[in-house]
Structure formats: C-alpha cells, structure tokens
Amino acid sequence: MKFHYPILFLLSFLLLSCSDEKEYVPITGPDLQQILNLPDVPYNYNEELPPYFFQNDIGPLPSSVNGIDNTPRDNLITDNGATLGRVLFYDRNLSLNRTTACGSCHRSEKAFADSSPFSHGLYGQPTKRNSMTLVNTRFYQRGRFFYDERASSLENQVILPILDHTEMDLTEAEITQRIAEQPYYGALFVKAFGSSVITVERIEKALSQFIRSMVSHNSKYDTGRAQVANMRDPFPNFTAEENRGKDLFMKTFAEGGVNCYACHTTEAFVSPNIGPINNGLDATSTTDLGAYGFYTSNPGLTGAFKIPTLRNITLTGPYMHDARFATLMQVIDFYNSDVKNHANLSPLLKDSNGQPRQLNLSDSDKLALFRFLYTLTDQEIMSDPRWLDPFINQHL
Numbered sequence: 001m002k003f004h005y006p007i008l009f010l011l012s013f014l015l016l017s018c019s020d021e022k023e024y025v026p027i028t029g030p031d032l033q034q035i036l037n038l039p040d041v042p043y044n045y046n047e048e049l050p051p052y053f054f055q056n057d058i059g060p061l062p063s064s065v066n067g068i069d070n071t072p073r074d075n076l077i078t079d080n081g082a083t084l085g086r087v088l089f090y091d092r093n094l095s096l097n098r099t100t101a102c103g104s105c106h107r108s109e110k111a112f113a114d115s116s117p118f119s120h121g122l123y124g125q126p127t128k129r130n131s132m133t134l135v136n137t138r139f140y141q142r143g144r145f146f147y148d149e150r151a152s153s154l155e156n157q158v159i160l161p162i163l164d165h166t167e168m169d170l171t172e173a174e175i176t177q178r179i180a181e182q183p184y185y186g187a188l189f190v191k192a193f194g195s196s197v198i199t200v201e202r203i204e205k206a207l208s209q210f211i212r213s214m215v216s217h218n219s220k221y222d223t224g225r226a227q228v229a230n231m232r233d234p235f236p237n238f239t240a241e242e243n244r245g246k247d248l249f250m251k252t253f254a255e256g257g258v259n260c261y262a263c264h265t266t267e268a269f270v271s272p273n274i275g276p277i278n279n280g281l282d283a284t285s286t287t288d289l290g291a292y293g294f295y296t297s298n299p300g301l302t303g304a305f306k307i308p309t310l311r312n313i314t315l316t317g318p319y320m321h322d323a324r325f326a327t328l329m330q331v332i333d334f335y336n337s338d339v340k341n342h343a344n345l346s347p348l349l350k351d352s353n354g355q356p357r358q359l360n361l362s363d364s365d366k367l368a369l370f371r372f373l374y375t376l377t378d379q380e381i382m383s384d385p386r387w388l389d390p391f392i393n394q395h396l
Contacts, residue, residue: 034392034393035183035184035391035392035393036087036184036390036391036392037390037391037392038083038087038390042079042080042082042083042191043079043082043083043385043386044079044386045077045078045079045081045082045083045209045210045213045386046076046077046078046079046082046213051217051222051225051226051267052226053225053226053231053267054217054267054268060230060232061230061231061232061250061261061265062265062266063230063231063265063266063267064266064267065139065266065267065268067141068139068140068141068266068268068270068273069138069139069141070137070138070139070140070141070142070143070153070154070212071138071212072153072155075155075205075208075209076209077209077212077213078192078209080188080191080192081192081193081205081206081209081210082206082209082210082213082386083188083191083192083210084185084188084189084191084192084206084210085206085207085208085209085210085211086210086386086387086390087184087185087188087390088102088179088203088206088207088210089101089102089103089207089210089211090102090103090389090390090391091182091391092104093178093179093181093182094162094168094170094175094178094179095121095122095162095167095168095169095170096122096168096169096170096174097122097123099122100121100122100167100168102158102161102162102207103389104119105119105127105131105161105167106131106133106134108381108382108383108387108388108389109315109382110133110315110316111133111135111216111311111312111315111316111378111381111382112133112134112135112214112381112387113130113131113132113133113134113315113316114130114131117130117318117323118130118323119131119167121164121166121167121168121169122167122168122169123166123169125166126166127166127167128288129146129147129288129321129322130318130319130320130321130322130323132147132306132308132316133308133309133311133312133315133316134211134214135214135215135216135309135311135312135378135381136214136215136216136268136269136270136309136311137154137211137212137214138154138211138212138215139215139266139268139270139309140270140271140306140309141270141271141272141273142271142273142275144275144295144306145157145306146160146294146306147276147290147305147306147321148276148290148291148293148294148295148305148306149275149276149291149294149295149306150291150294150295154208154211154212155201155204155205155208156204158203158204158207158208158211159172159175159200159203159204159207162175172200175200175203176198176199176200176203179198179203180198185198189202192206210387213386213387214381214387215268216268216311216312216378216381217267217378218378218379218380218381219311219312219375219376219377219378220237220238220374220375220377221235221375221376222378223237224236224237224238224375225267231246231250231267232250232251238375239371241367241368241371242368242371242372242375243372244365244368244372245365245368245369245370245371245372245373246372246375248260248361248365248368248369248372249261249369249372249373253357258335258359258361258369259348260369262348263277263307263348264307264309264310268309268311269309269310269311269376270307270309271306271307271308271309275291275301275304275306276290276291276295276301276304276305276306276307277304277305277307277346277348277349278290278301278302278303278304278305278342278344278345278346279305279339279345279346279349280339280340280341280342280345280346280349280356281303281320281322281324281334281340281342282303282340282342283340283341283342284303284342284343285302285303285342288303288321288322289302289303290302290303290304290305290321291304291305291306292304300344301344302343302344303342303344304344304346305321310373310376311376311378312376312377312378312381313328313373313376313377314328314373314374314376314377315377315382319331328370328373329366329370332361332366332369332370333366335358335359336358336359336360336361336366337358337359337360338358339356339357339358340356341355341356
C-alpha cells in the first residue's frame, strides 16, 4: 500500500488550523511573581451586596436592584474567572503593537471611565465617543452596551474594542495566539475554566465577570442611606445643602423636585429599562445618529443614547457621549435652561405642553444638586486591589 505522506500532512495541518479551541500547555519561564501581582488566594469578586437597602424596596420609591442584574446563568461571577478577567483587562499584549489594554481607556482613578474627552487607541487616533464608566454595569437591566446599544450583551461587547482597528486592532485568531504566548495564562485558564483551552468565548466570559464585579456601594450616600428607613428621609451625615439636593433629585415635579430619579433609578442610580433616549442636546442630529443605524433602524431613536449610571459621576467627566461638557455644573446648567426641542426628545424631558422642560433652578438649588451628586463618589472603587492593574512591569 502506497502512503501519500505530504497529503496526509497537509490534511492534518488543515484540521488543526480550523479548530477554534486549542489546548495550550502552560509555558515555563521567569518567576511569574515578577510579572503579575496576584494573591495566592484569589480576591473575593462575588461578594453579596453589603448594604441591605440594595436588595430591599423600602419607602415610596423602587430602589432595589433585584431583578435588574444582567448576569447570565451560564456566566456567574467566580473568583478565579474574574481574576483571569482582571489580567486580560490590563494586558497590553492584546493590542497589535502591545501598547494598549482595556484598562488604558477605562482607568481606575476615573471610576473606570477615561481622563480624555475621547480615548486614544494604539495608533493615537481618537475614538468616536467618550468612554463610559464600567461601574455598576451589571445593573443595566436591558443588558445592551455601548452608547448606541449595538452590543447585545456584555459578553458580546468586551471583545469588540480588541477587534476595533482604532482601539486595539487584533483578529480573533491573533487574540488567542497572543494569550497562548504568555507564560501566565495557562494556569489562570485552568483555575477559571478547568483546562488551559483558550477560546474567544472564555475570554469574553472572564472579562465580563471582572467588569460585573465592579459594584460601587461605599460612598457618603451609602453611609447616610444605611442610617435611615428609606432614601427620601434626611440623611444624618448630610449637610442641609446635600439633603436639599437629594430632595430635588428624588422628588417629582409635582412634589417640588426635578425628577432626576426617573432616569437614574434604584440604589445603583442606573437607567430604568427604557432603552436609549434623546435628551435634547441638539435640535437635530447630524454627526452622530446614536442608536439609529446601529442597534436599530427605527428613526424614532435618532440621536438617542444609553443612560449612564450616576455613581461616581464627579469622577467620570467630561460628560455626554461626545464629551461636550467639561464639568458637572455645565451638565446641570444644560438641563436647567438649554434642553433642545429635538423631534425625538424623551417624554421624560417634556413639560405638560409637550415642550422641552427647563428646570429653572436657582443658583443655590443648582449647587445643592451638585453637592448631592458628589455624595455618590466612592473613593474605594479607585483603590480596591481587586480592580487595579496586576502587572508589575508591562512586560518582562
């Protein structure tokens, strides 16, 4: 019998190259402690939410986060999974020229938003929109991501910046190969998933676990909230000005407030389950059409964008999808007197006559609202070692 060895070799090569799952043996090399600062026992990423009020509706407003967690059943947060996600999040090897990581555009000191109006990718080119904070991502009930909601889930979203030509510019095959080349990933994949098989799906799951673990609940607001029966009560640790700002934020117009809570609700201060809205930044949409054309072809969503959480809002400026407002007070001034009558303006921002509602606050009330928003700042989110860069030197 005659064997055609070249043909057999070619077939074997093609079969191997078509597989999207490869078992990589952990690479031996330098002491991994010289590369990664990881604890021997992984950090607790799946802690129960400590404040009781996060999970209980108490008082006249719906405040609990129960039922709005977008974590899928097949990707629950684990300590080892989130640890792997943390390393992936900060690994600059996951950009073509090895200069940019996810953490380059979502910085811990900015509550995982960016310090620039527009993030800059591996070639120094700006992205199209301002980077949104990753804090409280798990409580966006709709589970869609990016300002235009074009990503159907967090698992879908996390890989797209790595593939984007402006941001990190790798292909899926290059992503798995880059990971396989590093000496630290074999053991991390084994701990997270039971084997060192590297797939795009596992990368997506680990990154999503890490991001969903970022929950903010250690602000001045939380300290005060724990001391009262419901969020409408005056907080004993607040100044009179801060409590005035809280009243304005939470009360409806009929009650003498400005109804901010309608768009930034629950103890996580996230969007209600209504999808992208047009908030009247412009009278017409020209340069950025928002959700229209990406997530949907519905012209009613032209100029509509996802509503962000207000947790740590004082850290995440500049503001809006296009970073047009440098300061939080400029945002308050916009809602106070400059909301435009866009054809798709959200009903939440219209008055009883169907016109843009201007808040018309006094200077003292604007300052009170600002002071309240500042109480949502969680300094611990920026220094908690669970979410900081684990690389000692990028890279040995």
